[in-house]
Amino acid sequence: MKRFLPFFLCLLLLSGCAALSGEAEPAQVQFFSMDTVMSIRVYDGGGEDAIQAARQEVERLDKLLSRTTTDSEISALNSHAGDGTLVSMEPEVIQLLAFAQSISQLLPGDFDITIAPVMDAWGFTTEEQHVPSDASLSAAMALVDSSLLTVDEEASAARLEQAGMEVDLGAVAKGFAASRAEAVLREHDVTSALVDLGGNITAIGGKLDGSPWQVAVKDPQNTSEALCVLSLSDQTASTSGGYERYFEQNGVIYHHIIDPKTGYPAQSGLLSVTVVSSNQMLADALSTALFVAGEEDALAFWRSRDDFELVLCTEDNRVIVTEGLEAGYRPAGEERGYTYEIARR
Amino acid sequence: MRSPAAERRRPTVWDGLVVLAVVLLAGVLVFLLRPSEGSAVTAVVTLDGAVVAQYRLDQLEEPATLTLQEASYPLTIQAEQGRICIAHSDCPSQDCVRTGWISRPGQQIICLPNRLIISLSGAETDGFDAVTG
Numbered sequence: 001m002k003r004f005l006p007f008f009l010c011l012l013l014l015s016g017c018a019a020l021s022g023e024a025e026p027a028q029v030q031f032f033s034m035d036t037v038m039s040i041r042v043y044d045g046g047g048e049d050a051i052q053a054a055r056q057e058v059e060r061l062d063k064l065l066s067r068t069t070t071d072s073e074i075s076a077l078n079s080h081a082g083d084g085t086l087v088s089m090e091p092e093v094i095q096l097l098a099f100a101q102s103i104s105q106l107l108p109g110d111f112d113i114t115i116a117p118v119m120d121a122w123g124f125t126t127e128e129q130h131v132p133s134d135a136s137l138s139a140a141m142a143l144v145d146s147s148l149l150t151v152d153e154e155a156s157a158a159r160l161e162q163a164g165m166e167v168d169l170g171a172v173a174k175g176f177a178a179s180r181a182e183a184v185l186r187e188h189d190v191t192s193a194l195v196d197l198g199g200n201i202t203a204i205g206g207k208l209d210g211s212p213w214q215v216a217v218k219d220p221q222n223t224s225e226a227l228c229v230l231s232l233s234d235q236t237a238s239t240s241g242g243y244e245r246y247f248e249q250n251g252v253i254y255h256h257i258i259d260p261k262t263g264y265p266a267q268s269g270l271l272s273v274t275v276v277s278s279n280q281m282l283a284d285a286l287s288t289a290l291f292v293a294g295e296e297d298a299l300a301f302w303r304s305r306d307d308f309e310l311v312l313c314t315e316d317n318r319v320i321v322t323e324g325l326e327a328g329y330r331p332a333g334e335e336r337g338y339t340y341e342i343a344r345r
Numbered sequence: 346m347r348s349p350a351a352e353r354r355r356p357t358v359w360d361g362l363v364v365l366a367v368v369l370l371a372g373v374l375v376f377l378l379r380p381s382e383g384s385a386v387t388a389v390v391t392l393d394g395a396v397v398a399q400y401r402l403d404q405l406e407e408p409a410t411l412t413l414q415e416a417s418y419p420l421t422i423q424a425e426q427g428r429i430c431i432a433h434s435d436c437p438s439q440d441c442v443r444t445g446w447i448s449r450p451g452q453q454i455i456c457l458p459n460r461l462i463i464s465l466s467g468a469e470t471d472g473f474d475a476v477t478g
Contacts, residue, residue: 030462032393035457036457037453199477201476203475213474214473215475217478218476224444224445226476239477274478
């Protein structure tokens, strides 16, 4: 029997190879929520239980935050616009409203969660997208003013002061969902995962071998190609661009990121803005706000802070990467005519 | 304590059999654990989470057309060797049709109104783990 011992030992050794190749396969789920496609991939820790718990958390938030779900907290707030009722809401929703208002104050004119009536006038929330008439657009614009949204954090309640006003959390909900999904995954001992909420990527930890995740930024002019690839760990990359949702009327292309100052699609000279931050909500909100702000204002705002980094793609085919991303970034669109520059403080 | 095998100078037939078995098994495992074919590209079509079609794009000899009447907005998928696209969709946004052909593992076509996803998988990847945008 002893001569067979080496045989079984070899078998044991070889079976180790099989186990190793199996380990690289993550537990993963892909699902539809918040009007987009989401996927969660978990490489360690609680696996299947972890992804299901994270998915449920995202779906719970969708029900809470959706403007199109009639029994959501946001629908309750909107339905009481102008009638004086202070609507009690979940503390987490109140915090999100307060956060969105703080971004409006930091970047006045570039970001406003009360833009919903204008989005509706353009039909971006429905199936019929069209250029609104001047009358309907100016009527909708009169309802956009986030200073008329009262948020009472102590009472955990909020109020829209003018009838017809509406809040839409489309520019912050995915970031909030990402922060909650990450918290749930970490409660399940996950330290290596990728959360993709409609193109907002949250990298949890790094890969199992300790190297950072490689996250490509989509080329806004050729969405099947990469503009550049970033190295991320414990960070969120959030991108906004006109290419994501748009329609054409009389030969003109109209995209869905509305400039709160004009009521028209933002014409800032940018094709896309990617914000990288360890704060998921900040990354989400700033990608929209800085797309509206434009290159110069976006870089000036970046220089005033140290909690995020940027990739800007301009209409004249320049890709501006801020210096915090320089290590571990690689350009990928030179053959498509892009030039790359590093912005410094 | 010395084993009987250790006392012998020459290997026996049985020793030879063990060597042979180990070599054979190693060969089998090398075959089983080999990386899948470099050029293999599989397209999986899911409608609201359920797989409705699957194509080995690299092995597709003739173009294939798939019309999904059961979708909320009926659509037509076209596949040919190495690539796949949504040729027509009744959906309002048309984002899926605009995506055009996809051919590389990791790429996806998504039709949100239909909750339809076409995703490509295979051994070769573009060298990144996720895409933002």
